[in-house]
Amino acid sequence: MSTATQSTTDKSAQKVLITGASRGIGATYAKRFAKRGYQLVLVARSEEKLTQVAADIREETGVNVEIMPADLTLAADIARVAEKLNKDTQIEILVNNAGIAQRGNFTQQTPELISELIQLNVNALTQLAAAVAPRFVAQGKGSIINIGSVVGLAPEFGATLYGASKAYVQFLSQSLHQELSPSGVYVQAVLPAATRTDIWAYSGIDVNTLPEVMEVEELVDAALVGFDRKETVTIPPLHAPECWDELQAVRMALLGGLKQDEPAERYTTSR
Numbered sequence: 001m002s003t004a005t006q007s008t009t010d011k012s013a014q015k016v017l018i019t020g021a022s023r024g025i026g027a028t029y030a031k032r033f034a035k036r037g038y039q040l041v042l043v044a045r046s047e048e049k050l051t052q053v054a055a056d057i058r059e060e061t062g063v064n065v066e067i068m069p070a071d072l073t074l075a076a077d078i079a080r081v082a083e084k085l086n087k088d089t090q091i092e093i094l095v096n097n098a099g100i101a102q103r104g105n106f107t108q109q110t111p112e113l114i115s116e117l118i119q120l121n122v123n124a125l126t127q128l129a130a131a132v133a134p135r136f137v138a139q140g141k142g143s144i145i146n147i148g149s150v151v152g153l154a155p156e157f158g159a160t161l162y163g164a165s166k167a168y169v170q171f172l173s174q175s176l177h178q179e180l181s182p183s184g185v186y187v188q189a190v191l192p193a194a195t196r197t198d199i200w201a202y203s204g205i206d207v208n209t210l211p212e213v214m215e216v217e218e219l220v221d222a223a224l225v226g227f228d229r230k231e232t233v234t235i236p237p238l239h240a241p242e243c244w245d246e247l248q249a250v251r252m253a254l255l256g257g258l259k260q261d262e263p264a265e266r267y268t269t270s271r
Helices: 005-007 022-035 047-061 076-087 111-139 160-183 216-228 242-258
Strands: 014-019 038-045 067-068 091-096 142-147 185-190
Touching: 014 022, 022 038, 022 047, 022 091, 022 216, 038 047, 047 067, 047 185, 067 076, 067 111, 076 091, 091 111, 111 142, 111 160, 111 185, 142 160, 142 216, 160 185, 185 216
Parallel strands: 014 038, 014 091, 038 067, 091 142, 142 185
Antiparallel strands: none
């Protein structure tokens, strides 16, 4: 379905729940889905920022916007949002966007920083998907959008923990789509590269020093084209899609070359 067709369809009885919705990618998703006519449930830590985003969207589009201040590094807040996803049958799309970057290299991480990153980037995202997936399957429809990163494709980028968390997001999304799509549920992984958001400030990097940065509006608009096309993995900065196709073909060839009943000859000590 094209973007234009989707935007003119009446979605007034349907809701989108977006995490990390007070700024950046999440706030932009909120604006775009509001323009498509969806009601919104916006989740983020800052009630003040959520209130402002909600007010702006209501004024511009007239859609109903509900805010849920929540810190998704806290188990109690994850449970509260999970309950909303489980019980509110009008929510038909979950955008798992909330996440944090890595500050410093691996040897500079404290137990607290490690726990916070994994809790938000991995655990919260998984718990929220798990909360809504059974209902989506029972209803025979629903969509989950998980925001990953191209960093998850490349250990060479050096963001060890962050990259590992985003590799998890991609794997989870692809596996979930395999499992849930026969029941009518669509799962999309979106892999941005450098995007102009304040996540860079958190990691101590001045975004203006980066040679190439995508504007957040361009990123979300491209991701939504992939959403409308029902892509499983959408990589807005990838200009040579055949590279992804080749990667998947090589991966499948690798899997086809596995023999589980014996080690490869190069690993046998008798030769």
